Amino acid sequence: MHDGEAIAVDVLMPEGEESVILLRQGERVNAWLNICPHAGRRLDWAPGKFLVSKGVLVCAAHGASFRVDNGECIGGPCKGESLHDVPVRVEQGEIMLDR
Numbered sequence: 001m002h003d004g005e006a007i008a009v010d011v012l013m014p015e016g017e018e019s020v021i022l023l024r025q026g027e028r029v030n031a032w033l034n035i036c037p038h039a040g041r042r043l044d045w046a047p048g049k050f051l052v053s054k055g056v057l058v059c060a061a062h063g064a065s066f067r068v069d070n071g072e073c074i075g076g077p078c079k080g081e082s083l084h085d086v087p088v089r090v091e092q093g094e095i096m097l098d099r
Contacts (some may be wrong), residue, residue, distance in 0.1 A: 011097060025068060030088075031085070031095075033084040035083075036064055037083065039077075045061045047077075055068055063075075
């Protein structure tokens with residue numbers, strides 16, 4: 001995964017399997033559930049493909065825009081809400097789910 005790129009991965013969470021967005025910023029990886037707080041739909045425009053531009057991740061369904069550093073919605077129909085964080089850590093180049 002390249003710097004600034006976002007991908008989706010299926011992760012087995014305690015509640016069951018979920019699609020999770022992984023977004024790399026340098027050595028840091030942010031992770032959120034792939035669910036827009038506006039309508040409960042996935043954010044990707046095609047499976048695992050996301051629009052990331054100028055520091056925002058854009059929901060393909062209704063155009064909500066989220067900050068890539070913290071998942072806060074800064075524009076669109078769910079302004080002021082946030083993506084649901086998924087705790088992860090990077091160990092020796094591997095992304096690990098923090099439980």
